[in-house]
Amino acid sequence: MATLDLKNINKSFGATQVLFDIDLAIKDKEFVVFVGPSGCGKSTLLRIISGLEMATEGQIIINGEDVSEAHPVDRGISMVFQSYALYPHLTVYENIAFPLRVQKASKEEIETKVMEAAEILKLVDRLQFKPGALSGGQRQRVAIGRSIVRKPKIFLFDEPLSNLDAALRGDMRVELSTLHKDLDATMVYVTHDQIEAMTMADRIVVLNGGVVEQFDTPMMLYHQPINKFVAAFIGQPSMNFIGAVVTGISDSGLAMRLEGDVNMVLPVATEGMKIGDLVEVGIRPEHVHYAPENGILNITIDILERLGGSSITYGPVAGCKKFCAALDGEAPITEGQTVPLGVDPADCHVFKMDGTALTRQKIPTLV
Numbered sequence: 001m002a003t004l005d006l007k008n009i010n011k012s013f014g015a016t017q018v019l020f021d022i023d024l025a026i027k028d029k030e031f032v033v034f035v036g037p038s039g040c041g042k043s044t045l046l047r048i049i050s051g052l053e054m055a056t057e058g059q060i061i062i063n064g065e066d067v068s069e070a071h072p073v074d075r076g077i078s079m080v081f082q083s084y085a086l087y088p089h090l091t092v093y094e095n096i097a098f099p100l101r102v103q104k105a106s107k108e109e110i111e112t113k114v115m116e117a118a119e120i121l122k123l124v125d126r127l128q129f130k131p132g133a134l135s136g137g138q139r140q141r142v143a144i145g146r147s148i149v150r151k152p153k154i155f156l157f158d159e160p161l162s163n164l165d166a167a168l169r170g171d172m173r174v175e176l177s178t179l180h181k182d183l184d185a186t187m188v189y190v191t192h193d194q195i196e197a198m199t200m201a202d203r204i205v206v207l208n209g210g211v212v213e214q215f216d217t218p219m220m221l222y223h224q225p226i227n228k229f230v231a232a233f234i235g236q237p238s239m240n241f242i243g244a245v246v247t248g249i250s251d252s253g254l255a256m257r258l259e260g261d262v263n264m265v266l267p268v269a270t271e272g273m274k275i276g277d278l279v280e281v282g283i284r285p286e287h288v289h290y291a292p293e294n295g296i297l298n299i300t301i302d303i304l305e306r307l308g309g310s311s312i313t314y315g316p317v318a319g320c321k322k323f324c325a326a327l328d329g330e331a332p333i334t335e336g337q338t339v340p341l342g343v344d345p346a347d348c349h350v351f352k353m354d355g356t357a358l359t360r361q362k363i364p365t366l367v
Contacts, residue, residue, distance in 0.1 A: 002063060002076075002153040002186040003028050004049065009058035011044060011210075018044055019210045022058070026188065031180050034190045035197040036207035036233070042190045043158055045207070049188065050079045050156055062153060076153035080160050084139045086131040092118075093127040096145040117145040120182055137168045137175075144179070157189040161196065173199055194234055198222070206230050223363045228280065228355040237285045237312065237324045239349070246277045253361060254350065256281070259319025262296060267361040268350045279358075282349035285312070285326040288341045290333065295340025299323055304335045317341070 009022035019041045026032050034042040047053040049060055051072035060068045060075075067075045086095050096117055100110045118124045121141040131139055140160055147155060157176075161169045177200050180187055191197055197204045198218045206213045206221065206229075214226045218234075225231035231239050248255030253267040258281060266281065288297070297317050305312040309329045317323035325341055333339050350358040 003061075004154055004186065004188065005059075005061040006045075006049070007059040007061065009045070009048060009060070010056045011041070011048060011053070012056045017056075017210065019048075019055075022212055024205060024212070024215060026186065029184055029186055031177075031187045031189065031200060031202045032205060033197040033201035033203075034188065034205045034207060035192065035194055038192060040207040041210040042192075042205075042207050046079075046156055046158055046188065046190050049154075050077055051075050052079075077156055078147035078150050078152035078154075079156040079158065080140075080143050080147055082159045082162050084131070084143045084163075086139060086142055088131050091128050091130055092123060092134070092142050092145075095131065095142050096123075096149055099146060099150050113149040113151075114145075117148040120148065120179065121145050135168075136164050137172055140164070140172060141175070144176075148183070153186065155183075155185055155187045157187065159191055160189075161191070161193075169193075169196075176200060195236060198234070204234075206233060208233075224360060225349070225357055227357055228282070228351045231282050231349055231351070231357065235284055237326065239282045239284050240317070240320055240323045241280045241282055241351070242318050242320045242323075244279050244281050244350075246273055246275055246279060248275065249273060253345075254279075254358075256350075260297075260317070262318050264296070264345055264348070266345050266348050266350055268358040269361065270358075273358070278353050280351045280353070282351060283343055284347070285324040287347040288325045288327070288343045290327050290331040291340050291342030295342050297323075297341040297343065298338055299325055299341055300338045301333060301335050304333065313339070 004026040006022050006024040009019055011019035022045060034045060036042050044053060048055050051070060059066055062076060093114055096114045097110050100113060118127055121144060123141055123145060126138060161172050164172060173196060201218055203215060203217055204221055205215045208229050214221060214230045221230060221234045225234060242258050244256040244258045246254050247257050249270045252265055254270055254273060255265045257263050299313060299315045299317045301313045301315045303314040311327045311329050311331055313325045313327060314322055346362045
């Protein structure tokens with residue numbers, strides 16, 4: 001059992017407040033990711049959980065026990081940092097065993113726990129190597145092994161993959177997800193990379209300027225973002241936004257005229273809306289398609305990126321100067337060409353001018 005509750009967490013550095021009223025309830029065995037742009041407070045929040053920083057206000061509760069004033073070593077947590085922080089003169093075995101030796105564990109206990117961690121992390125054949133002889137991914141696994149042997153209640157990860165190359169990051173994402181299942185542990189993970197967040201998390205905390213914008217499953221963040229910030233941050237490439245005006249209201253949703261005199265009826269909640277209201281329509285690049293027969297939007301392609309399975313295009317569409325469309329890799333298009341695009345109104349999002357999202361009437365069934 002390893003639940004984590006954060007209640008009314010505020011943090012200030014002098015006169016500058018960096019976290020505002022953070023309330024989160026993380027379940028036992030859950031993999032939760034803190035994500036957001038640089039400077040949003042995600043690493044500071046993780047350090048507060050670990051005890052390396054003290055909250056200005058609020059409570060940290062682990063398994064029902066208030067540990068807000070507890071020393072880091074007494075919180076039952078283990079933290080893996082961006083830097084591997086391995087001892088270069090010690091073998092892999094000794095690096096993993098180090099925290100157990102500090103705790104004055106018996107030789108038998110050390111042997112058992114180190115071997116268990118090495119088997120989980122596939123490091124058995126590297127135990128007598130020193131860190132300098134390991135790859136970046138292997139070094140990160142050694143750092144994780146050092147955490148595993150402590151048998152913590154909660155694992156904390158602070159951007160552990162940011163020093164790895166793109167291919168190795170992909171491999172390590174899979175390894176960490178597998179590790180979570182093998183250990184059946186509660187994990188809290190910080191990253192600025194929303195792809196890491198989407199692929200690994202049970203739930204994601206989206207932070208912005210020290211405020212929790214939304215805490216939900218990856219697919220709910222993707223399909224039903226609570227506001228424009230979350231919609232723009234989640235998804236790669238980012239969502240496009242086109243200005244529009246409401247021209248009609250019905251049970252089917254909102255009729256609107258987009259910039260460029262494009263008319264659409266979008267199936268979204270209409271409560272509180274009125275004719276003449278200004279809104280923004282959000283369209284994800286992957287939700288448009290090449291439609292030579294029945295396109296409703298036209299893009300003049302300034303930049304074309306051929307990626308094999310898809311073709312990423314950028315150009316002006318209905319008032320959006322840098323509209324991005326992820327089209328089929330075989331689409332017969334070239335730079336400089338004006339191309340008709342189709343989009344299903346049910347895939348579109350609508351945002352009020354304050355950034356608040358209108359609830360979509362039709363979204364996929366999410367598990």
